[in-house]
Amino acid sequence: MEFLIEQILNGISTGSVYAIVAVGMTMIFGVLRAINFAHGEYYMLGTFGGWYAISALGVPYPVAIVIGVAVTAAIAFVIGRLVMERMIGAAPEASVVATLGVSLVLQNSVILAFGGSYKFFSEGYIEPVFFGDIGIAQQRLLIIGLCILVFAGLEWMVSHTRIGKAMRAVSQNTEACAVVGIDVRTVVIATFVLGTSLAAFSGILTAPVNVSVYGSMGEIITFKTLPIIVMGGLGNVRGTFIAAMILGIAESFVAGQFGLQYRDSVGFVTLILMLLWRPHGLFSSHARF
Template identity: 85%
Template sequence: MYFLLEQILNGVSSGAVYAIVAVGMTMIFGVMRAINFAHGEYYMIGTFGGWYATSALGLPYPAAILFGVAVTIVIAYVIGKFVMQRMIGAPVEASVVATLGVSLVLQNTAILIFGGSYKFFSAGYIEPVFFGDVGIAQQRLLIILVCILVFLGLELMVGFTRMGKTIRAVSQNIEACEVVGIDVKKVVMTTFILGTALAGFSGILTAPVNVSVYGGMGEIITFKTLPIIVMGGLGNVRGTLAAAMILGIAESLVAGHFGLQYRDSVGFITLILMLLWRPHGLFSSRARF
């Protein structure tokens, strides 16, 4: 029983990580109607930023989080300005090719700068906390807490701020927004930077748990994010959170009972089953934002 509870807690923390990453991709899809296949690379950039801040600059972990997110935002701004804004109204195929190209550029640039070897991330809060006989690392509890705060913040922003309302408007009808004078490019840029910043933030939060940092770490995150946004309903923020938790707990249970080597297969199997059985997701797309 204690082993099962530990697996569920670890699954919830993994689901929290996936949720923070996936909600960014979901929001970008909502305003652009395009899947960002480079989204995992921003997770990688944030992680490398945090690793460089702690290992080379000697910054404490909280400052490394800010440094990694700042680096992610700067790179996202450049890419958003020269690539993503040009994808507004473009065919889906164009956005797929463009984001895949960006993914390759970012991944290979990181390998060129930092090398292809694995880096050790030594910062973070890895001491365990025990609830009776059930133990969980402090970092995993921090991830769960941050996930709750992120989704509460997004709910408040989308529901009560001017920018949140314009994001909802653009997600519903781009042409009508242009007619009434909404700066669609500005909304796309803001949403893109917010989504990529969340991915980078998630990477730094997860680094103490993953321990290893390497140039290709973004690929698996992108492939795990895809089944989440499909299962949650494309563009559905609340559905994304529920789908991420389902996938995280399922992966943890499979890894605990059948072996770690089978964990990553859960996401791919989920994606195939969802596309065959319910391609619109488990939750209504009308709940977008």
């Protein structure tokens, strides 16, 4: 029973990380109808931003989170203006090529700037909290709590704010929004910066658990995010949350039963099965936001 509870808690923690990353990608897909294959690189940028702030500037961990997200948001804004604006109404193939190109540029830029070696992320709240005989790191509890806050905040934003309602409108009908005077480009940029900032936020939250920071760390995150947004229904935010939890718990049990080397295969197997059995996902893609 203790093993079962521990694996579920670890799975919820992992699923929370995936959920924060994936919700950014699914929101970007909702307004652009394009999958951002560079999404994992923003996760990596946020982690590197936090690591550099701690290592070079000596700031505490909470301040490093703010710096990492802010730097990533600034980079995303520039890329949004230069690249993502041009994806509005473009063919899906164009977005694939463009975002793959951005991924290569970002990844190699970081490797050139900081080197290809692994870096040690030294901050965070790694002390365990015990519930009886079951221990879980404080950082994992923090990730779970912040994931709930992020989704509650997104739910409030898209329902009660002007930009949130505009995002919902653009996700439903881009042409009609342009006709009635909604600035589609501004909405796209705002959604893109928000989505990539969430990926950066997730990266910094996960860094104390992963410990290592390296230039290509975003690749596996991108490919784990894909089965989540497919399973959740492309563009469906609530479905993304549930799918992320399912994948996180499944990975936790596979790692606990068979070993860590099999954990990463769960996402790829899930993606193949979903594409074969239910390519539109477990939840309706029409229920965006």
